[in-house]
Each structure stands twice: as structure tokens, then as C-alpha cells.
Amino acid sequence: MEKILIIGCRNTMDDVCIGCSRCLVAFNRREGQFARYKDKEAEVLGILNCGGCPGASIVQRLAQVKLWNVPLQEQPTVIHIGPCLSDHCTHADDVITKIQAKSGLEVVEGTHPYMPEKIWS
Template sequence: MPKVGIIRCQQTEDLCPGNTDFKVASEGKLGFAETGPVEVIGFVSCGGCPGKKAVARAKIMIERGAEIIAFASCMGRGNPIGFPCPHFETIKTAVEKKLGPEVQLISWTH
């Protein structure tokens, strides 16, 4: 089973416990439909706006066994507050650049 690290928006931590992220990951549904079921081995925030800690945190999760980095839906889609991260594309591009093309990225979870 592939191992995934999930990066979430720090602004939504007090509103979302992440249970839907864990559920769809374990079932291989929605954002994980292409990978099938995965094991979540890390669940961290971006570090707060503008998300500069996301790159280092993604790298640490890869070093500790994650094969995939997923961005929780609060980042790109704005769940649950309806306000996506204004820095999402910059964060995602920076993570892609740091980790390289061999690490799969998933842009949303549910």
C-alpha cells in the first residue's frame, strides 16, 4: 500500500479534524481514486500563510517514508470554509520543484 503525507491549511485546523481526508485515503476514493487505498504517514499544516514551511514539511515526509504528497482539499478547494488558499499554486509549484517529478502529488483529497 502506498504511503502518503498530507499537507493541510493551518487556517482550517480548528474547523476540520481531517477525518474525511483519512477516510477517503484509506478507501482509495475521490482524490485517491488513481492510487487506490493509501496509508497516511503524516498530516501536517503548511505552517501558516504564505505557506513557506510546506516545502520543508513535504521533504521531511518523503524522507520518512511517504511516496506521495497530497494537498488537503482546504488548500486548493477551500473546504470546509469555501475559501481556497490564495498561495496554493505557488506552494504546489515550490513542492514540485523541490521533490522532483518522481514524487507524485495529489492536488485534493475530498
């Protein structure tokens, strides 16, 4: 079974996308980048923010996720990067590179497909 950790932008998660509902709805419906789990068992293990600009604490935050989940015998098997981070953050390349280098897991850029192509159309 896939155990998914979603990582997003702290600023967006705190101020704009409260509750990360679009990521969770997409997972439940297996839409967007979660379509890859359509015929697989998968669950969201957690949602983590980057730690704030410029993402300097992301490696420590990943280590905390591991530490907190050891007693639960649960660990992520794949990481999804939310569009709030991958598409809109000026530090995204550095943050994603750190995640890829240190996590040892597959890193998928993307979660939900619910971004309007044009805001006012």
C-alpha cells in the same frame, strides 16, 4: 506500496477540519482522489500543514518530515494536497509549486470528494 503524505492548510486544519477526518475517511474508502489506490497497497504516512500563510515554511516542513522518518525507514512516495489548501487558499499556487519543485514526488491535487456543491441546499 504507496506511502501518502497529505498536506493541507494550517488555518483550516486547526480551526475547521479538526482531525482531517474527511481526508482519512476518503482514503480508507478509496474515494475522491484516493480512488486511484483502489486495487493497490497504500497507507497514509502522515498529515502535514503548510506552516501557515503564506506557506513560506513548506519546504522546511517537508525536510522535517524526511528527517523525522529516516530512523523509521519510512518516506512518502506521493503527496496529496487537501482541498482546504488547493481549493480555498489564496497562496495555493505558490505553495503547490514549491512542493512540486522540492519534493521530487508526484503531487496530486485533491483528497476527499465530500464538499457540498451548495451550502444551503
